[in-house]
Amino acid sequence: MTEIVPGLQGDIPSNSRKGIPYVDGKEKVVACAKHYVGDGGTTKGINANNTVTSKHELLSIHMPAYYNSIIKGVSTVMVSYSSWNGVKMHANRDLVTGFLKNTLRFRGFVISDMEGIDLMTSPSHANYTYSILAGVNAGIDMIMVPYNYTEFIDGLTMLVKNNFIPMTRIDDAVKRILRVKFTVGLFENPLADYSMAKYLGCQEHRELAREAVRKSLVLLKNGRLADEELIPLSRKASKILVAGTHADNIGNQCGGWTIQWQGQSGNITHGTTILAAIKNTVDPKTEVMFSENPDTGYIKSNNFSYAIVVVGEPPYAETDGDNLNLTIPDPGPSVITNVCGSVKCVVVLITGRPVVIQPYLAQIDALVAAWLPGTEGQGVADVLFGDYGFTGKLPRTWFKNVDQLPMNVGDLHYDPLFPFGYGLTTEPLKAN
Incomplete structure (x- = not known):
């Protein structure tokens, strides 16, 4: 599945360092690996639910696609609404900063999901100051705020001025965002190339x-x-x-x-x-x-x-x-x-x-x-x-x-209607 990364961004040069975002010119776009991490293993498959699993299972089952995406130069990673063993991913510093940034050496930027920091509290947005503090300090570099962006700016500014969020954290976020923007060439070409619009829905793509x-x-x-x-x-x-x-x-x-x-x-x-x-x-x-x-x-x-x-x-x-x-x-x-x-x-x-x-x-x-x-x-x-x-x-x-459910290959009582990898084949009636 991670082959979509070079498809969107272009093939990374052979001499490129691991974790550095790469976009090959104006005809390519920034890719985003999401939703980090474990949202495919939530209890009962419910969206934004809790993933209850060991660290070994998290790293062996849910993490490999992110590792492969980073090797292929993915530019951004989006954090999941879900939790891991009760800890909201938007507040999980160990996994966002500790593992993604420090261990995997991801050098692009981390983005929240839409109103993702709001949903760290129940009810949503109940303590927005805490949400900003926990999300930014966890390592999220760009916050997706679809509506009241001035509330976020004011809250973040207050937290920085009062030393709740260190300037080193802000510098890290800005550096990462600028790195991706320079890589894409946004300062030289800030607007989309409308000549590419002719390819939308073209016969070749269909x-x-x-x-x-x-x-x-x-x-x-x-x-x-x-x-x-x-x-x-x-x-x-x-x-x-x-x-x-x-x-x-x-x-x-x-x-x-x-x-x-x-x-x-x-x-x-x-x-x-x-x-x-x-x-x-x-x-x-x-x-x-x-x-x-x-x-x-x-x-x-x-x-x-x-x-x-x-x-x-x-x-x-x-x-x-x-x-x-x-x-x-x-x-x-x-x-x-x-x-x-x-x-x-x-x-x-x-x-x-x-x-x-x-x-x-x-x-x-x-x-x-x-x-x-x-x-x-x-x-x-x-x-x-x-x-x-x-x-x-x-x-x-x-x-x-x-x-x-849940049922996976290797389970003690694996008794599916159709097993993983199943599929009958037929021969074409004429060569194509």
């Missing part, structure tokens, strides 16, 4: 995104029996049903942080829905019928060759995505049951994570984890119909039920 969709899809089931494979689907079928809440919805395909913070359902930006992709791919004589939530009578009366069900989670980001049940929202389960109980079906799941699917698995002929394919739904059809083969593997264990 083709790359479409390729990423093809390669990230994971085929979890293909036929109720080994000799009854459904995928690749026939593009010359007489009549196909496409069903589900996510079949004709760009916003649902994209998830959160799309156009706006939480994302939004609907065709909110330019792209290709999975329904449109299917219509683009099948034979011109094939009839494609779409129903978001069909009943069994409709399905049985139409004599479909097979059905493609596309369901999943609504768009979400951060706390709005917290879910202790991890079930597919209605009407997703009934769509699966109605359709797959009446006709051969492939279910395509649009989710940001594994969800509960075991109760429906016996009815499903083929199952695809499509994650969040974004705007390029054509990449899904490319693989369903055999222009390309399935090659993706699960990047995490798929559970049977949430009572098993």
Whole structure:
């Protein structure tokens, strides 16, 4: 995953010192490694919750990506809202200054999350003077203050003047911020290069995104029996049903942080829905019928060759995505049951994570984890119909039920629905 750092900033020179931020010219941007550290291990997976683990586990499981990012010249690191063994990361001097800056020798700057220092108290912002003091002295160099920035400036100034925050701490923060700004060339070129705007949404980038969709899809089931494979689907079928809440919805395909913070359902930006992709791919004589939530009578009366069900989670980001049940929202389960109980079906799941699917698995002929394919739904059809083969593997264990969580490879009672690294493969019907 840390390969995104040179992708954003450029390849670091071979003679560069470890920990020094590097950005290769105006066509590159500053990368940020986040959220430091352990926010992927919070209790019950709740956003900004407490990560209860030993130091050995923290360093061996959660820290390696930061170490690799620093080697690759990452410019900034953002601190997590979460806590480690009850200590807020925004106030954790041992890990921010002691380990990140001194042990790993990170020389870029550390930034807070949005209102991250406010959330060190409960309720939020209950003692802002303490929050400034604890956050800055922990080693945070830049504070993200989205609204009342003058309150922060006044509070920080007071704390420095009264020697609660030493000038050496301020000097360290300023030096780090200036180092990154000089590296980027902000003083020579303070404004964005608008000539680069022409590349936003360009066809070359969409083709790359479409390729990423093809390669990230994971085929979890293909036929109720080994000799009854459904995928690749026939593009010359007489009549196909496409069903589900996510079949004709760009916003649902994209998830959160799309156009706006939480994302939004609907065709909110330019792209290709999975329904449109299917219509683009099948034979011109094939009839494609779409129903978001069909009943069994409709399905049985139409004599479909097979059905493609596309369901999943609504768009979400951060706390709005917290879910202790991890079930597919209605009407997703009934769509699966109605359709797959009446006709051969492939279910395509649009989710940001594994969800509960075991109760429906016996009815499903083929199952695809499509994650969040974004705007390029054509990449899904490319693989369903055999222009390309399935090659993706699960990047995490798929559970049977949430009572098993957390569950990881190596656990004493590791009993997944689909294990880490699982994924069926298919051969393309024609060379590409």
